[in-house]
Amino acid sequence: MPIDAAKALAAEPRTGEISWNSKDVQLYHLGIGAGARPDTPDPVTDPDELRYLLESRLQVLPSFATVAGAGSPGVISSLSMPGIEVDLARVLHGGQSLVIHRPIPARGTATATNRIAGVYDKGKAAVLVLRTEVADTEGPLWTNDSQIFIRGEGGWGGDRGPSARLDPPVGDPDRTVERPVRADQALLYRLSGDWNPLHADPEFAKVAGFERPILHGLCTYGITLKAVVDALLGGDVTRVRSYATRFAGVVYPGETLRIRMWRTPRSTRVAVSAVERDDTPVLADTVVEHT
Known part of the structure; x- marks a missing residue:
């Protein structure tokens, strides 16, 4: 079996230094559509958008944590950890959770500790939980968990793991917004560190079972958090x-x-x-906790 659950869970964590600066933050914000909001007359000069793009007033959307340090550890590099040997064409990002311990600075250096926190058998797929804990000299900054589905690697009789399914929200939504995705959005977003060819190479996408390259799930993740912050939290990223x-x-x-x-x-x-596509769901069981 390409995945040895016991070996993966027992592997020593990988620790390394990561760093980022305001240019990395600005590039990430552009990659999730900052400066292109359709519900403001001139998003290029809108002060609400410039706080994501202009270094003199720059704030950091918490989802930047998923790419800080060029996406360290990154799904691709984590799939080379002990006990794991899989075909990248079978890999899909199944879910993401992020806990922010304090606001992320626009530039910084920190220590990232990466490990496999879970290996689950879903029958037709295996699920890996890749955990990254990041701290600087002042203490913890954030904890990231990526849930990675590997198609065709389940069925060994292992633990199925917890369910992430939630009861549907009740009643009409308090707010609905629409955000267009640029035709080149994936090509721009990948410059923040996720080089999986599934998001750029048409031939690779076909091998993986898609008609054409798809958008990074974490790009949708960032677009969505920005929409919530802008629509409901007064544009204040520190409330997340x-x-x-x-x-x-x-x-x-x-x-x-x-x-x-x-x-x-x-x-x-x-x-x-x-x-x-007739309101086909793309993100579900999604919760933003805030002040």
């Missing part, structure tokens, strides 16, 4: 405490995302769908 989602479907560059939000005092439930 945690953010979790399940990737329910793919997004193709050039499509439009419909983002529905149900707000409570301390959290917001979110559902995201692809408008042009």
